Amino acid sequence: MAHVDAKQVNQRKLKDFSDGNDKIKLLLMVCSIIGGALGWYFITLVPSINTFLASPAQVFRALISESSADGRYFKDITISLQRVLIGFGLAFITSVPVAFLMGWYPKVRNVIEPWIQFFRTIPPIALIPLVILAMGLGEPPKYAIIFVAAFLVMVVTINQGIKEVDKILVKAAYTFGAADKDLFIDIMIPAAFPYILVGARLGMAASLTTLIAAELTGTMFGLGARIQGAQQFMDTSIVLLGIITIGVIGFVLDKLLLLVEKKLSKWK
């Protein structure tokens, strides 16, 4: 048998599923963002496109004028953020105990689950007419819509987490002499904690998407209302500014929750 060196044969290259080189990863991401922005710039050079799509420069000018002293940019952001955080906050502090009650008492789950499954498939926006009729045009209907959206997502995710708590840990705690109350506080809550954070991230995303929908009707201020208003004046630079702002807010809020997750579940 002749010896053939590795270099002389064509070794099959198998699919590599790893994340790849960090530097290349970063480079590709930066290129993607710059490329996207350039592409946006170039297509808006076409006048017929520019009539419905503002250019980066126009959006930047909109940012300057909106955030000037007599602009409303910060008021829109503040009011939208306030709605998101109040609706989300209410949903968070109610979904955690409801999910735990469902996980702990099967009977509670049997009573609540059909309703959650039913409402989960209905877009919360469909509830707007009812909510406006019931609560009027003030702030509470916005909180209510966001609450419903975030609550449903979070209760389902957190409940799933509680179901998936490793039963061997429960057994171990029992052998130490833990009472049911200890089991709940010492084992169930920390074991389900990562799912609570995943639920919070999904709930936050649902809050943001629902907020904009909720603001498309019956409000003067807020990013959604601003986008809606600008559409009527065909001011696409304001529309794009609003869209980008919502995207940035969502990104920042998600990163904040990720940071909390990293800090609090080092053990994962």
Add this chain to the structure above:
Amino acid sequence: MSETLIEIRGVHKEYHVDGGASVNALNGVDLEIKTNEFVCVVGPSGCGKTTLLNIIAGLEPFDTGSVTMHGIPIVGPGPDRGVIFQQYALFPWMTVRKNIEYGMKFLRKPVPVEHPNGKTGEGVRKTRMVPYGKEEKRKMADHYIKMVNLTGFEDSYPKALSGGMKQRVAIARAYALNSDVLLMDEPFGALDAQTRAQLQEDLLSTWEKEKKTAFFITHDVDEAVLLATRVVIMSARPGQIKEIVDIDLPYPRNQATKLDAAFNTYKNYIWDIVYKMYLEIPK
């Protein structure tokens, strides 16, 4: 030898599966476990050995028969019976030390309290049960961490440990309960051969140092003969005790014991019975 610690009399247990069929997991099991004995249970899967352990641990109910410890019926789990699981069962959000200290959270120790007798006015000594203090738990945890050679890993989370180290934490945690018996359900089943051999030796030397009754389930006949003072062979469908073999090999034992002619006689004898039962199971 010495007095009976755990007594199992005529224990039956059936599982009901979907469709109304039932599986006879344990069919009239009688077994006495004496203080400071090391009992190993071997048998094909489905012979009910884990069910038996769970019943002694108080983690599973049974249908008929009686199970007592110190003559008192076992009605539920408790820290007087430490359990070591194959899956380690460490709390992943707790460090090594916190895991061991958590095991001690519900332990109580008697402290004397002096209070005057209403009739005579003289002091009457009574005891009260109180939990261990923070410092006490810490000291005890340190002792058992040292016992399983994990000094330096006190503040590590389980995810940073190898399988063998995780099981050593679980052993330390069970020992820290200072229970009357250790119940182990294939504790080394998930470990590689070398780690397994080392943990067997560690367990043997710990068992000899801190005398403790042990009830150990395995499907590895070598392991059973190496560790046990008695090997209980169980048969499947229905789960019953087929035979009990006294292992008359002197302690201390270690891996070299496996070279012993007597060791191999025991091993071959038990292996023959277990393998024949395995072949008889319809597959």
